[in-house]
Amino acid sequence: MKTYRIATIPGDGIGHEVMPEGMRVLEAAARRFGFTLTWDERDWSCERFHRTGQMMPENGLDEIAGHDAIYLGAVGYPGVPDHVSLWGLLIPIRRNFDQYANVRPVRLMPGVRSPLADRKPGDIDMLIVRENTEGEYSAVGGRENVGTPEERAVQQSIFTRKGVDRVLRYAFEAAGKRRSSVTSATKSNGIAITMPYWDERFAEMAAQYPGITTAQFHIDILAAHFVRNPQWFDVVVASNLFGDILSDLGPACTGTIAIAPSANINPERLHPSMFEPVHGSAPDIFGRNIANPIGQIWSGAMMLEHLGEPDAAAAIVAAIEAVLAEGPRTPDLHGSASTQEVGAAIAAAL
Amino acid sequence: MKTYRIATIPGDGIGHEVMPEGMRVLEAAARRFGFTLTWDERDWSCERFHRTGQMMPENGLDEIAGHDAIYLGAVGYPGVPDHVSLWGLLIPIRRNFDQYANVRPVRLMPGVRSPLADRKPGDIDMLIVRENTEGEYSAVGGRENVGTPEERAVQQSIFTRKGVDRVLRYAFEAAGKRRSSVTSATKSNGIAITMPYWDERFAEMAAQYPGITTAQFHIDILAAHFVRNPQWFDVVVASNLFGDILSDLGPACTGTIAIAPSANINPERLHPSMFEPVHGSAPDIFGRNIANPIGQIWSGAMMLEHLGEPDAAAAIVAAIEAVLAEGPRTPDLHGSASTQEVGAAIAAAL
Ligand SMILES: CC(C)[C@H](C(=O)O)[C@@H](O)C(=O)O
Ligand SMILES: CC(C)[C@H](C(=O)O)[C@@H](O)C(=O)O
Numbered sequence: 210m211k212t213y214r215i216a217t218i219p220g221d222g223i224g225h226e227v228m229p230e231g232m233r234v235l236e237a238a239a240r241r242f243g244f245t246l247t248w249d250e251r252d253w254s255c256e257r258f259h260r261t262g263q264m265m266p267e268n269g270l271d272e273i274a275g276h277d278a279i280y281l282g283a284v285g286y287p288g289v290p291d292h293v294s295l296w297g298l299l300i301p302i303r304r305n306f307d308q309y310a311n312v313r314p315v316r317l318m319p320g321v322r323s324p325l326a327d328r329k330p331g332d333i334d335m336l337i338v339r340e341n342t343e344g345e346y347s348a349v350g351g352r353e354n355v356g357t358p359e360e361r362a363v364q365q366s367i368f369t370r371k372g373v374d375r376v377l378r379y380a381f382e383a384a385g386k387r388r389s390s391v392t393s394a395t396k397s398n399g400i401a402i403t404m405p406y407w408d409e410r411f412a413e414m415a416a417q418y419p420g421i422t423t424a425q426f427h428i429d430i431l432a433a434h435f436v437r438n439p440q441w442f443d444v445v446v447a448s449n450l451f452g453d454i455l456s457d458l459g460p461a462c463t464g465t466i467a468i469a470p471s472a473n474i475n476p477e478r479l480h481p482s483m484f485e486p487v488h489g490s491a492p493d494i495f496g497r498n499i500a501n502p503i504g505q506i507w508s509g510a511m512m513l514e515h516l517g518e519p520d521a522a523a524a525i526v527a528a529i530e531a532v533l534a535e536g537p538r539t540p541d542l543h544g545s546a547s548t549q550e551v552g553a554a555i556a557a558a559l
Numbered sequence: 560m561k562t563y564r565i566a567t568i569p570g571d572g573i574g575h576e577v578m579p580e581g582m583r584v585l586e587a588a589a590r591r592f593g594f595t596l597t598w599d600e601r602d603w604s605c606e607r608f609h610r611t612g613q614m615m616p617e618n619g620l621d622e623i624a625g626h627d628a629i630y631l632g633a634v635g636y637p638g639v640p641d642h643v644s645l646w647g648l649l650i651p652i653r654r655n656f657d658q659y660a661n662v663r664p665v666r667l668m669p670g671v672r673s674p675l676a677d678r679k680p681g682d683i684d685m686l687i688v689r690e691n692t693e694g695e696y697s698a699v700g701g702r703e704n705v706g707t708p709e710e711r712a713v714q715q716s717i718f719t720r721k722g723v724d725r726v727l728r729y730a731f732e733a734a735g736k737r738r739s740s741v742t743s744a745t746k747s748n749g750i751a752i753t754m755p756y757w758d759e760r761f762a763e764m765a766a767q768y769p770g771i772t773t774a775q776f777h778i779d780i781l782a783a784h785f786v787r788n789p790q791w792f793d794v795v796v797a798s799n800l801f802g803d804i805l806s807d808l809g810p811a812c813t814g815t816i817a818i819a820p821s822a823n824i825n826p827e828r829l830h831p832s833m834f835e836p837v838h839g840s841a842p843d844i845f846g847r848n849i850a851n852p853i854g855q856i857w858s859g860a861m862m863l864e865h866l867g868e869p870d871a872a873a874a875i876v877a878a879i880e881a882v883l884a885e886g887p888r889t890p891d892l893h894g895s896a897s898t899q900e901v902g903a904a905i906a907a908a909l
Contacts, residue, residue, distance in 0.1 A: 291748035291777075292755060324787050326676040350715075350752040360720040362756035365700075370710040398641035399803060402700040405642060406712035427641075429803045433811030436786060437674050453749060453779045454804065461783030 212245040213516050216273040216481070217280045218298075221254045222490030223500035223548075224282025230502035230552025231280065231509045234525060237556040238513060242521040249276065255286030255294050255490075264297035270305050278512050279306075279483040282505065283490035296348070304342050306480035308473035309372065310379040311341035311452060312511070313487060315459035315469065320533035321542060323464045325436065333463050335442040336387060338380040339452020341473055343372040344403075346449045368403045368448070370410065377414040379476055380446035381421055390422045390443035391415075394431045394451045407448065428454070435462055460487060467500075467541050468533070470507035472515065484512040498547045501539040503529055506555055528558035562595040563866050566623040566831070567630045568648075571604045572840030573850035573898075574632025580852035580902025581630065581859045584875060587906040588863060592871040599626065605636030605644050605840075614647035620655050623831065628862050629656075631835035632855065637842055646698070654692050656830035658823035659722065660729040661691035661802060662861070663837060665809035665819065670883035671892065673814045675786065683813050685792040686737060688730040689802020691823055693722040694753075696799045718753045718798070720760065727764040729826055730796035731771055740772040740793035741765075744781045744801045757798065778804070785812055810837060817850075817891050818883070820857035822865065834862040848897045851889040853879055856905055878908035 219228040232248060239246050251273065253265035264284075266272070273279060279302065284294050302308070317323055317333040350364030377393075384391045393411045397404040408425065415423045424441075426434065428451045434441060435458050447455055460469035469487035486504025494500060507529055514522035532554045538544025539551055546554075569578040582598060589596050601623065603615035614634075616622070623629060629652065634644050652658070667673055667683040700714030727743075734741045743761045747754040758775065765773045774791075776784065778801045784791060785808050797805055810819035819837035836854025844850055857879055864872035882904045888894025889901055896904075 290755070292751035295748045296751055322676075324676055325674055326672075346749045346751075348751075352752075352756065358720060362718045362753045364716050364750060364752040366714050366716070368712045370708060396800065396803070398645045399696045399800065400714060401642035401646055401696075401698075402702075402714040403712045405640070406702065429807035430816075432782060432804050432808040433816060436808065436811045450746065450749065453746070454782050457779035458782040458786065458808075461786045466780075466783060 210243060210245050212247060213277040214247050214249060215278050215280050215512070216276040217248050217250045218253050219250070219282040220284040220490060221256055221286045222283060222492045222495040224284070224490055226495070226498060226500045226548045227486065227502040227505035228280070228282040230548055231505035233552050234506045234528070234556045234559065235509045235513065237559045238521040238525055241524070241559055242518060244518060244521075253298055254284060255289040258289055258294065258297065259286070264294060270301065273481065274306070276481050277516060278481050280509065280512060281483055281485040283486065283488060285490040285492070287492050300346065302483055303473050306475055306483070307342065307477070308475045308480070308482055309340065309342045310376055310474040310476060311339035312383070312472045312474055313337040313339065313456040313459070313469060315456070315463055317463040318468065318533050319530055320535070320538070321464040321468070323462060325439070325462055328439070333439040335439070335459060336383055336444045337452060337456045337459055338376060338383060338444060338446045339456060340372065340376040340447070340449050343367055343369060344449035366403050368406055373407055373410045374414065377411055377446060379474075380444050381414060381418045384421050384444040385418070388443040389420060390424070392424045392426065392431070392442055392445045394426060394428045394445065394447035394455060396428045396451075398427060431455070432458055435459060456487060465501070465541060466504075467539075468503035468507060468529075470504055470511050472508065472511040474515065482515055484508040498549065499540050500548050501541050502548050502552045503533070506552065524559055525555070528555045531558045560593060560595050562597060563627040564597050564599060565628050565630050565862070566626040567598050567600045568603050569600070569632040570634040570840060571606060571636045572633060572842045572845040574634070574840055576845070576848060576850045576898045577836065577852040577855035578630070578632040580898055581855040583902050584856045584878070584906045584909065585859045585863065587909045588871040588875055591874070591909055592868060594868060594871070599623075603648055604634060605639040608639055608644065608647065609636070614644060620651065624656070626831050627866060629831050629833040630859065630862060631833055633836065633838060633840035635840040635842070650696065652833055653823050656833070657692065657825045657827070658830070658832055659690065659692045660726055660824040660826060661689040662733070662822045662824055663687040663689065663806040663809070663819060665806070665813055667813040668818065668883050669880055670885070670888070671814040671818070673812060675789070675812055678789070683789040685789070685809060686733055686794045687802060687806045687809055688726060688733060688794060688796045689806060690722065690726040690797070690799050693717055693719060694799035716753050718756055723757055723760045724764065727761055727796060729824075730794050731764060731768045734771050734794040735768070738793040739770060740774070742774045742776065742781070742792055742795045744776060744778045744795065744797040744805060746778045746801075748777060781805070782808055785809060806837060815851070815891060816854075817889075818853035818857060818879075820854055820861050822858065822861040824865065832865055834858040848899065849890050850898050851891050852898050852902045853883070856902065874909055875905070878905045881908045
């Protein structure tokens, strides 16, 4: 029987509540589809930072470099600045393991009310492919004249041909398995140095995929189209920052960020990929067992897909759809079920 | 009788169609409220670039530096790259005249259908204040290793204390005249050098305005809230890029970008301010007289407000509301009126 070794990082807050439900559903899928999962938990978190001054141990990445995948809950904690927690954990994992494609399906699901008028399940079905290792999220820059009226902060955005091309290629390949359309988001009129570069690479890549239809929008008007014409989009590819924005905006248009999954993929499989819900650690609701576990569970389905268990992945997504349609539902979706009840229902639906 | 000297720049495309309607309505307001407008037109545009290689003459800014305001249509033209047209006209005007506050009201108006479910006029009423002279729109950067696999493009974002503080102050002052709430958009977890700097300046400014309620969101989740909870927001202040995105997304949530106005304000009045619709030159519909002139007209109302004619400004906004509610309407709002019919109706409603 095939065995996959998974590093789990529940993280902080509701990460602790949704992770067990993700594992429960994945275990159910393993039983049904005949493979084994072994879990290897790490306490890397803001909590740990609080205790030890570090989000993860010095050699943390080495510890999990040999695992088949990383399954993460959520990271963040009041009192630990976000840029500390993220640059101490999430971003090093994404970068050191070259998880350059951050992949986020956005679908309007049965049983979920969209805040957009007159949209029904099936109307919105896109895949956001976000560059995940460079771009606007750089560590290059600083402040000068600190404390004076002449104080300033500067930061570089860095776009490499290697970095841009590989994520574009991923997006075009993904489109080939979907509705064969790729939309690129830039802002080449305002950000007139790096963004035109992305546009050029996009045009070059498009020339290599004559079977794929392409479109390009400035990020401002593209955000507007997400609200007004979300049905236009299949694969949307964007830089680190623009992909981040679109992959919160997209799920908002489909009714809830709580169910949105994400995959941080190293397509060459030289390193483990990481799977995590789009939502955060939600300290405001932590401890009440009302967190929606579906983002975590759906991320688990993406993990199985990546590991080579597409049938198990599809079965989990179908089970999610069934439970969204019929209930039970957590309070964010106007139900009254607990995190555990929803997890159990999805496992049972498998 | 007071006389205001206005430099008009119709620009390209539908700029030519909506500008005369803006002027028609402003003339009607001038007659009713007892002041005079003189118009001084400039042909600065992509069309001019095509003919002469320059968007505007070398000494263009000097020519209009003494005017009371600048009234602009839209700039952009197929065949002239956006970054050429913008950095050759719009951005130099914004920067040289220190128009550091880009101000964009976002309101759900009567007669306009929102793409958001169950929203009615009055539910959405915010003012987006965008930093307009620095930040992510920088001219500092470049490419190296061009044409090789090691090619890269880098670009700086530059945030100065002066630049950040002055736009924050503008936002807090504006909130004092509205519902006394300011929301700041950053992305301090990902863009971890410049954005935390903005947050610090925001906290410092907030301390000076104890009567103003403040909130802060990362841009990704804020974009999501624009769709899910637009009623939360009064004044929203953001960097050049984030303000740009939010001020297209906001109008999209209120049904149409075609009616959205904007003001590029030099609050110290050392230089003329510029007033322009949020929409672009729309070459796809140019020439058919179906462009909606309301963005241009509403921008004109903002110009009168800035010039010290608040009654005339309010009367124009009321006339816009009346015509939106009763028609005539252009095709983008499901009517069949021409650009001119809508302009004439608003002038008549005055
Ligand atoms: C045309 C472009 C440079 C401009 C901007 O981003 O500033 C426009 O989108 C706007 O919002 O005024
Ligand atoms: C937490 C933050 C750094 C992160 C990001 O922007 O990458 C998050 O918003 C995400 O989308 O995964």
